[in-house]
Amino acid sequence: MSQQAHIEAFFDTATSTISYVVYDWTGGNAAIIDPVLDYDPKSGRTRHDNAQKILDFIRTQSLTVDWILETHAHADHLSAAAWLKQRIGGRVAIGAQIGKVQQVFKSLFNLEPDFATDGSQFDYLFEDEEAFTIGSLNARAIAVPGHTPADLAYQVGDAVFVGDTLFMPDVGSARCDFPGGNAAMLYQSVRKLLSLPTDTRLFLCHDYPPENRKPSWQTTVAEQRAANIHLHDGVDEPTFVAMRTKRDQTLGMPMLILPAIQVNIRAGVLPPADTNGIRYLRIPMDAL
Template sequence: MTPAVHADFDPSTGTVSYVVHDGPGSPCAIIDPVLDYEPRSGRTGTASADRLVEFVRSNELRVEWILETHAHADHLTAAPYLKEALGGRTAIGEHIATVQRVFKGIFNLEPEFRTDGSQFDRLLADGDELRIGRLVGHVLHVPGHTPADLAYRFGDAVFVGDTLFMPDVGTARCDFPGGDATTLYGSIRRLLDLPPATRLFMCHDYPPGGREAAWETTVAAQRAGNIHVRDGVGEAEFVAMRTQRDTTLGMPLLILPAVQVNIRAGQLPPAESNGVAYLKIPVNAL
């Protein structure tokens, strides 16, 4: 099974969103859509999401699923906007409940905010299947970056979320709440045990050295050349590298607004008495 994959790169966040389908007129899934957000003004926009809407409509696709690989810290999800425009159901890993419990405390969210993942239409577990017309997707739980990360495998295409980047960029950080470098190493090796020709699709690219953005590679290319986890790099070496490297990284620009929205499946917090929704900025808490 070789599904068709449409990629849309958002340069402002380095995020790649995908539409997975089986040709014009077929059912499809959207993976990791982006809601534009301007942090200086607090305004949202839909230009990125509208490009996906245009692709889906121009190819007469039918959206069955809007899939999140995890609760992102670098962009807000456009899932509710796309669901209203195109239909479909939202899904994320079942361990989102763990992430919700942590961040409900950090942001001191309203008592009514539920930490059971019920904001999403479906919670997915390792080994679950997703049927999209003739396409069959398999869910892989790949924690380490966060406890709730998933990868989605459709035939020879795997959408790896934030486990791996392009070989010249390396791997995801592990210093967010619930992250763990040892766990991430195991998740990555699980992906790299797939057949060498398996296509791997990244959720982000941060191009070094001025190269053009890229997001598709293979298991063989990662095993041969990933700067952090190529063949021959053992667990202890990886964990030492990843732990040290994470101490040098600043927080993502949009982590505070993004996480608050993404653990709500993309909905904004409840509006206050003046009709305005507000996002919280915890001071000296992170």
């Protein structure tokens, strides 16, 4: 890799999500990873507080945005990708398997007949191991299915943005009970990440810390291999799958899964307005 990336993190307390700006230098080029659109489930109103912080940082650093990267179609927050693209450009990208997720949720939400399930709402679909650049930075997409079929991690130099695949070592791993999720696949995806050099930095999409520490989102391959409560070295696939399956059976659905998925499979674009000019989200009854 040509140089080490500069990384700025933005933590959203409402959804425990971390978004990132990755850039080569001030005045250079950048990628935004997993931006958050603020959403109030009580009123149905959106805001742009989190996205505005990213926008302000981009402008302060005089950055040109090459990419707005989604690690997957999130179930815990709405994406601000479309809002940011409208203001500062950049291609919105996600994993090439997003069509599998779109197919499931088009059916669940009974979306409009012309809603495409080929990922064409996004500007670019990354294949596994595909190389790309962020200005002078070399990067690659790494398929890490398991949490969903379409999860990607993004490696930029010695930094890997792992999405929901891994959490901090004292929290463990992502759930695998969403449509298309698979605990055995997640195990294999994590082992692929943890086969990287031990000093590789891992940047997380969420942190749900125990009471004795503050939120954190950076760890290393070495720390995960030594101390991840679900996936440390020595945990084999059958043991993990049994643990993950049992644990997932105890978890409730994320608070924002129904609004989030409807927006995120559209690359952050809100649903089309109805005949009265108002946009609506669908809430399927007794379906999840």
